[in-house]
Amino acid sequence: MKATIKDVARLAGVSVSTVSRALHHNPRISEEVRQKVHRVAKELDFHPNQMARSLVSRKTRIVGLMFPGSAAFSMGHPFYPAVLRGLGQVAGERRYHMLLSTGSENLSDAEAVRDLADSGYVSGLILLAAQDSPMEELLPSQALPVVEIGHPPQAENRYYVDNDNVKAGYAATQYLLARGHRRILFLGYSSRFFVTVDRRAGYEQALTQAGLIPQKEWVVSSSFIENTTDNALLESLFQGQGRPTAVVSMDDALSIGLIGFLKTLGLAVPKDVSIISFNNTQAGQFASPALTTIDVDPYLLGVSAMQLLLDILKGRVQEPTHVEVPFQLIQRDSVAEAPLP
Amino acid sequence: MKATIKDVARLAGVSVSTVSRALHHNPRISEEVRQKVHRVAKELDFHPNQMARSLVSRKTRIVGLMFPGSAAFSMGHPFYPAVLRGLGQVAGERRYHMLLSTGSENLSDAEAVRDLADSGYVSGLILLAAQDSPMEELLPSQALPVVEIGHPPQAENRYYVDNDNVKAGYAATQYLLARGHRRILFLGYSSRFFVTVDRRAGYEQALTQAGLIPQKEWVVSSSFIENTTDNALLESLFQGQGRPTAVVSMDDALSIGLIGFLKTLGLAVPKDVSIISFNNTQAGQFASPALTTIDVDPYLLGVSAMQLLLDILKGRVQEPTHVEVPFQLIQRDSVAEAPLP
DNA sequence: TATCATGATACAAACGTTTGCACATTGGGG
DNA sequence: CCCCAATGTGCAAACGTTTGTATCATGATA
DSSP, X not given: OOOOHHHHHHHHTSOHHXXXXXXXXXXXXXXXXXXXXXXXXXXXXXXXXXHHHHHHHSOOSEEEEEOTTOHHHHXXXXXXXXXXXXXXXXXXXXXXXXXXXXXXTTOOHHHXXXXXXXXXXXXXXXXXXXXXXXOXXXXXXXXXXXXXXXXXXXXXTOEEEEOOHHHHHHHHHHHHHTTTOOSEEEEESOTTBHHHHHHHHHHHHHHHHTTOOOOGGGEEEOOSXXXXXXXXXXXXXXXXXXXXXXXXXXXXXHHHHHHHHHHHTTOOTTTTOEEEEESOOHHHHHSSSOOEEEEOOHHHHHHHHHHHHHHHHXXXXXXXXXXXXXXXEEOOSSOOOOOOO | OOOOHHHHHHHHTSOHHHHHHHHTTOTTSOHHHHHHHHHHHHHHTOOOOHHHHHHHHSOOSEEEEEOTTOHHHHTTXXXXXXXXXXXXXXXXXXXXXXXXXXXXXXXXXXXXXXXXXXXXXXXXXXXXXOBOOSOTTTTTTTTOOEEEESOOSSOTTSEEEEOOHHHHHHHHXXXXXXXTOOSEEEEESOTTBHHHHHXXXXXXXXXXXXXXXXXXXXXEEOOSSSOHHHHHHHHHHHSSTTOOSEEEESOHHHHHHHHHHHHHTTOOTTTTOEEEEESOOHHHHXXXXXXXXXXXXXXXXXXXXXXXXXXXXXXXXXXXXEEEXXXXXXXXXXXXXXXXX
16 A cells, blocks of 8 residues: 555644645744655655545646557657657756647547547647647647647747748758759658748758749649558659759658669669758668768757646746757768759 | 537436436436437537546546557557557547556656556556566556456466467467478567567477477567677577578567578578568568568557456446457468478 | 734635435336 | 335445645744
């Protein structure tokens, strides 16, 4: 049987309320009593019952985590474990716990969020908002603070943490332009993803600024796994004279797929085609050639998100804010000077 | 402000206790009242306060999850997301939630488990017990049901879910023996992992039964990333006449590393060396050659573990049990007939 | 010596449920 | 017509905390 606050009170020879205050370092308690209470508590291995505590305080020390398409699915990409590491680090330090959205197969993201909120177990929510989803309307109903990682379209009155992906897309493109490339392809997964949209804006901004006109046909999505029609499209693009000499690719996995694909067309990276990539994964580091890539620092994304949420819960943040996490361009071997025209 | 049971009672014109019983389908409540209560509850979007509920029932609808070296770290390997998917599926169906062990960097596995148990938030624990760890002594103190995935050395009075890894090791080795191989190497990560130990036993059993004598020097561990000394060892083993013609490799990632490594030695898979692998990852499926591998069904492992734990919590399982999850040998292209001697 | 401010502690209500028990209503059997 | 079983409801205690307010010493002030 676990020790309760009453046991501590009895053994310390004080009242229950005194124990409570002593453990909370309330200044109204004398140093002497405070020490004694702490000693007894330790002796009994007393841990306050969180349920009772939460019942009166109307708060828990748990935050809900919502990964797109349920945690288990997204974990396939190294980005998410890294975010999780950041989240867990801060949560652990501040003695919070993390509740995973249990992703049943037949449960939409929005339903999963609602479920988390309704459960009553969490005091706040962290949403990995990779793509647009209809969770807007149901959040106000529960009065739960929400921090999003990756920012939603209309983000004025939301709390979120993100890279400046427009700037990142710009930087990547600029890096290629500076090396003489003029025919630059933009390769992403799907325009449903926020990152794709933002980085594309940066890409077009850089092109325009260099006096080039962004071509709609040169913005392509593919996954190199299922979708053979996309690959046919890519194949036609890379045939012939006016082919791209460089690619801005939204993810290392995509880039690695691309390298293999280009090889089948007789094109070598970076000799014939340069690639600048995103996400700095281990796979990209060991690929050949090793990928020049932009590290968006998912760990820091996680750290910042959890810090922001816990600060909100503590009442230290009032107005909707966002935190920008810096990215870093990592030079390796997948980009070369553009071949002479 | 959220609706409480009192609001429902008032609006339904009955007492609080009647509402409680009505919602729990207590037979003492008349059908008429039951329906009315349910209607009002739905109308108010009433969700019972879990804290209050847990306070009296001394139970929560949360189970704690403990991944080795903290969730975020282990997620790098596709095995764990798959397990998580299974766990989440069952938890979701049965309206349970999952609390992640928040892995601060400076927190041992044992401490993390203790933290979970002490938190008071969880009613049971699922431990991904990949390797030996000193969590034995602290579990009895808390009266928390624990289900382990992957079984510990002395497993008599524990609940766990696992493959029969001895049998799996035997089957893998047998598969090679049946194709004429006699010089078979066993390649693992580290003998600290339970799976390595068990499968090795199966491996040796198969060899012995075929009239061969297991060689201690032919049980090697490597990771092909950091550890160059292991690779030197492997290199010497694969030089010269009496080299292995086949390998039993504990993981697809290891096998893929091995294929590349052998290539540098001028040896081709499966022509010169056959490989049978474990874990049936996507990487192994797309590797060249595609890996012949044993699928240990991590999803089912997760499903079974969560089912077992929830059944224990429901009081439907009394005695320590274990569940064996079947594995499956998937034939692809990394194993060939042994070359003639 | 009586009064008061000060500091330390205790009392008791409240949080939202569940559940053992008491109570009220009904209809049937004696 | 009375009693009793059966059926349906309500009362109130309990779960383990937190916290506003009351109480109690103590020593200083008048």
